[in-house]
Amino acid sequence: MLPQSADLPLRTRPVRAIVIHTATAVFARKVAQDIGTDDPARLGDGAVARYERLELPFYGHVLVDGAGAPHWLAPVDRVAWHTAPLADFYATDRWRLWARPPGEGWTRHGRDPARVWDWWDARWPGVESPRLLATGRQPNDVSIGVDLLPTVDGEFTPCQMQAANRLVLDLCCDHDVPHLRGYVLGHEDVDPCGRGAVRRRGIIYGVPWDPGPRLDWTLLGLES
Numbered sequence: 001m002l003p004q005s006a007d008l009p010l011r012t013r014p015v016r017a018i019v020i021h022t023a024t025a026v027f028a029r030k031v032a033q034d035i036g037t038d039d040p041a042r043l044g045d046g047a048v049a050r051y052e053r054l055e056l057p058f059y060g061h062v063l064v065d066g067a068g069a070p071h072w073l074a075p076v077d078r079v080a081w082h083t084a085p086l087a088d089f090y091a092t093d094r095w096r097l098w099a100r101p102p103g104e105g106w107t108r109h110g111r112d113p114a115r116v117w118d119w120w121d122a123r124w125p126g127v128e129s130p131r132l133l134a135t136g137r138q139p140n141d142v143s144i145g146v147d148l149l150p151t152v153d154g155e156f157t158p159c160q161m162q163a164a165n166r167l168v169l170d171l172c173c174d175h176d177v178p179h180l181r182g183y184v185l186g187h188e189d190v191d192p193c194g195r196g197a198v199r200r201r202g203i204i205y206g207v208p209w210d211p212g213p214r215l216d217w218t219l220l221g222l223e224s
């Protein structure tokens, strides 16, 4: 456990979801610089050391490295800060408007796949807002964060995915969370504007990146 996790508040509400993250390739490269190697089997310890040394405040409960080793960062009975609380605009149509470049008319899914709402709508048909996912308004209060530490190239390894599969199944069993995609979410599902968009030349594109398209969700073995 990270020393700084001792200051996290105790959880007061039951766990309702698991949220999967990428620790990002940028972070993996910083760790590789710290320890002088990009060997996935060594990046996990280096990542933990970096979290400790810099007293980084944002992390999930557990980090799975490229060799498939879990590194526990925070006790699951504490609320870790791994996603933002959802802003009020997720309760309204405003978040869809946020994803629309100024001056353009609203386009429905299929005609304009570049926008945030379009990929989110395709992924969660009929769900109006991220708040209607299992995490609700305060995702941190009711979820366990699982960080996947990618390689320096941003890839998730096969043994890492095997380990994540087992870990997610165990967490779901332990906390009575359905082993379903609707309860095992990506950070990009929970906070699409924060983790599902990039801005290029003033236009916002819907590009989910946390955990992003390199995560093969089928390898988590969730039931549908």
Ligand SMILES: [Zn+2]
Binding pocket: 020, 021, 022, 082, 187, 195, 210
């Ligand atoms: Zn994340």
